[in-house]
Amino acid sequence: MRRFCGKACLTRRLSSSGQQGHRSDIFYSRHISFSVYISDYSTRSRSFLITFLVFTAAPVVFLTLIAWGLCYAIRNTYRYKITDRGAYFSGGLVFKTEKMVPFYKITNVIITQGPIQRMFGVSSIGVQTAGTGGVAMPEITYNGIVTTKKPYDILLSKIEHIRKRSRGG
Numbered sequence: 001m002r003r004f005c006g007k008a009c010l011t012r013r014l015s016s017s018g019q020q021g022h023r024s025d026i027f028y029s030r031h032i033s034f035s036v037y038i039s040d041y042s043t044r045s046r047s048f049l050i051t052f053l054v055f056t057a058a059p060v061v062f063l064t065l066i067a068w069g070l071c072y073a074i075r076n077t078y079r080y081k082i083t084d085r086g087a088y089f090s091g092g093l094v095f096k097t098e099k100m101v102p103f104y105k106i107t108n109v110i111i112t113q114g115p116i117q118r119m120f121g122v123s124s125i126g127v128q129t130a131g132t133g134g135v136a137m138p139e140i141t142y143n144g145i146v147t148t149k150k151p152y153d154i155l156l157s158k159i160e161h162i163r164k165r166s167r168g169g
Helices: 030-077 115-120 149-167
Strands: 002-004 010-012 079-082 086-091 097-102 106-112 123-129 140-145
Touching: 079 149, 086 140, 106 149, 123 149
Parallel strands: none
Antiparallel strands: 002 010, 079 086, 086 097, 106 123, 123 140
């Protein structure tokens, strides 16, 4: 069998006597070679797929599971309350924290919503006091609030009630 390799890589069959066959014996061997490349590619693609799963997909799945576990643990350990005396927070995974800010110390109540929070439809309510050292940083932050209107209104009404009572009115 002789090959004439151009773009189409023609092959001519030789007859059993060793002479060149007729023009109708010319065929394209590109299709035969292509099938060999497919089998080589599928072997390579299987090894690539295994490598991809081990070094890329498995760590992503593992880190996603860890993130979900942390979110679940944080959600179950954080407690927010608005009592008659003030705003209350308790929670923490490793270090437990409890904070209580009386209503008479609260100077500002802020609602914030970043791009990721906007994507999930949640927001945060920050309770600020005057004693934060000149930095506008909330003393307590209520994270992951779906409907911020109700807690925000409750906080403002309680603050106004305390301020009116302290003024004597």
